[in-house]
Amino acid sequence: MLPGLTCRPLTPDDVPAWVDLLDRAAAVDRPHVRDSAEWLRRSLTADGFDASTQSLGGVDADGVLRAVAVVELRLGDLEHLRLPCDGVVDPGWRGRGVGRALLAWGESAARDRVARRRRELGREVTADLQVWAPDHRDDVARLCARAGLSPLRYFSTMRRALPEGAEPPAPQVPEGFRLVRFDEHGTAGLRDLHNAVFADHWGSQPLTEADWERFVVGNPDFRPAWSFGLLDAASEGDGDLVAYANVYAHESDWPALGFAQADLGNLGVRREHRGRGLAQVLLAAVARRAREVGTAAVSLDVDSENPSGAVGLYERAGYVRVHGDVLRTKAL
Template sequence: MHEEPIHVEHVEAWADLTNALAVSDATDEFYETEDLLEELGEPGVDPEHDTVGLWDRGAMVGFGQLRLGAQLRDGRGRISIGGGISPEYRRKGHGRKIMDALELRATQKMAERFPGIDFTIDVWGNSPGHSAGLMALARGYEPARYFQDMAVGPGNFCPSGPPGAIPESARLLSYSPRIAEIVRLLDNEAFADHWGSTPKSVEEWEATTGARSFRSNYSMVLLEDRGSEAEPRALCYVLSAEWISKELYISRVGTSRSDRGHGYAAWVLSAVVSAAFEAGYTKVDLSVDVQSPTGATGLYERLGFKTVRQGIMYRKIAAAG
């Protein structure tokens, strides 16, 4: 048994482990090797120091990875730590060793990037009662937010039509690099009042929308043309990805804070989901913060989405190193 950073040559074993965990923990989070290669190359990620792989007899049996948001939120840095341990290796101290290494790395990385700044560490605890959450509690983390995964199939989908009032100059179009910066700025504004979010840098946005899993043809933007004197303005957008063939994942839904309450999100999301089902997709799913300030859960329920699993994000506040 030994630990070492996750290198490019390890991604196949890493994919085998993550996909086995998707089955054993019923998370439905399946990844191809190409997806994990992209994770190693994400902006700001240093695989040599930000990842840990646990190996036994040539097989990866556990892993951990750390991410630091490129910008501060509420005067703090935000670290997220993810990972997993094969069920047969749990409750033997392996997860604790990985967390020890990554929490130490969190302090070091914050000191390098944002010296003297406090930070939070978020850890995904999976479903209530899962060993990951129990370990987080034992390490001083507290339940901070509850999320639920929701899904809808073609037979249960209840699409919403166009809102009664749409600016005459607004049009619905597919996402493209031409409007990337407009949508990025709206994303940062729309999620500024959402728990756990940090503003996305240009590099982070390009990594997200340039990923192998991103589906621009099922990502739509309601764009308002403001004439030759001003840039167009994005009112609402829906971004999608695909990790499992013919299952579309809604990764972002955002509306300008001044345009909330007009029904834009329901309409744009309906257009995306309808297009997916017409193209032969068998399921559309998403994850939502139960306490979302926009009341997103109710919106998704009206469109026919049903909760399929729940999970908890645990958080610890750490002082600058």
């Protein structure tokens, strides 16, 4: 299946070798982000993920892991199935057709997973294979083009520097709202708010409780003490959560960056409360907190075609574009 390699599904025991493989590839590929060992381990054991059919490892004659691919599907995808295929080939094994074979396996595995999911849903739904890659990876662009995947969307990573000795200004919370930190307030109601906020965003579908646990509050990189919500103080009780900013610490990225960085994963404001400056309040709160805990920057990813004007919002808050990613897809 993979030229010159023995193939088998991955297990959690493969994670250390997987990390080593990613290290070797990173020296050549200069990736923007790195997955931690804990994240890889959780990926292989996540609800709805069958490692026996959705993962593939290729080992050489000495038993060294030289290639990996995984195909995922979020359980919350009900109207359109998205199947990201993530793969890596050892630089010393490139140019032998391993990458092409790995992507071909990924497409086949995705088609099988789509068929099972359609049977589970009892109806036909559209689906596509997805490959995400930094925009400087011309090799991935060529590989995807040969396999029939086309660019669909472009994303930018933006960063705000937080120089030492220059404390960001305190957030100015409008009257009628209350700013809370999630380590103190808790995250009750946050999933419902997230699903409501992103209902009108491109490609978004509701997160199930399992996916919410895996990707958000149960993510080992999630930092509730760096994350904030805004409550409508006029509502009953403690107030309804109407806006939020979730922040992560992807410490596996820090060595390559050369500094510690906070990563803003999601920023959202309920539709009826937009236009009141709440997003700016949250950005200010995140920047101030990030400086307090000793990070040197805040980073975020944004859809370059976001119709809400998010790019301009971030630029006004001091963020600048540092690199980009391309989403390529193929209908299944």
